[in-house]
Amino acid sequence: MSHTIKVLLAEDQSMVREALAALLGLEDDIEVVVQVARGDEVLAAARAHDVDVALLDIEMPGATGIEAAALLHRELPRVKLVVLTTFGRPGYLRSAMESGADAFLVKDAPAAQLAEAVRKVLAGERVIDPTLAAAALAEGANPLTDREREVLRAAADGSTNAELAKLLHLSQGTVRNYLSTAIQKLAVRNRAEAVRTAREKGWL
Template identity: 55%
Template sequence: MSDSIRLVIADDQALVRGALAALLELEGDLVVVGAAADGEEAVRLVRELTPDVCLMDIQMPGTDGIDATGRIRQASPATRVLIVTTFARPGYLRQALDAGASGFVVKDTPAEQLADAVRRVHAGQRVLDPVLAEESLFTGANPLSDRERQVLRLAADGRSAAAIASEVFLSAGTVRNHLSSAIGKTGASNRAQAVRIAQDRGWI
């Protein structure tokens, strides 16, 4: 059909890619023209196929969905990006919108609502999960600096300040200062709690 909406689906789980494709193609006006297992492949497929909409997961190996969204919007401005993710975190919503995504929904969205979200995004509208959008208003923007996010991510697996310092080419004292600042900004009482809060809010 000439008026079909052409889709690329990016998700690192083959089962999810297949299920999304099967559900959406039942709609009649939606056609899946490509599927990618990571962000890098999604960017390549969008460049090659110039679909109308790319359905993008966030957490994928290599290039994640946020980075891929920004690159897709540059490579193919006519392609809209709809984030479809398990990770309903306010920080991810803000990052996705900043990267140029037109919509953000969670994976347990009913099939007919997902299809409607695709159509609305294709029509130039913005589609946001209402609960997440409201939560995002109250959570606020990510208060962490790039360096604080970096050291918190490395602290997540229990590394010492000295181990983190050797990886990011800073002194152990500077790393401790960044960790201390991140603990203060997240309202946590220790680094493990700061990591957990930052992860829950999608800040790291």
């Protein structure tokens, strides 16, 4: 209890990362011992610095914070995991929890919640926004199959059916079938809307 809490901070935007570090630095019982800017540097950094809590942004190059969380959970199970994100997408919350996260915070929550969350997870508590939790439970699980998600993700940048077919080694008709079922499952009118709502829900 008496020694300071060692925190790893993973966030790709330097200015935000260092600002968050400054914020946590104001707390007497918390020390940011290592910062990384990429998801695929998290594990090594956590090992090297024997951290108590990892603070992981989701949107990062190399690997997402959720992927990093899953890896840490497997390799260093005693490290507590706080997942931080810009977007309060219910699907994100769901996958973060499935990856072993102990806390899930959105960046537009009050700053005080950050240090608070760090202390709480270390005490064995879980921290999640009740509103988001309700939304995650209400919307149910991702209805898309793996292939549907793959195709939708690939279609997100405006690629044409022919390009998607080549890219995914499928026939053009199959691509259209997957997109069609995805469009119906999401109850929208075309692929662009499908991409949009899948993103919003965190299903993409």
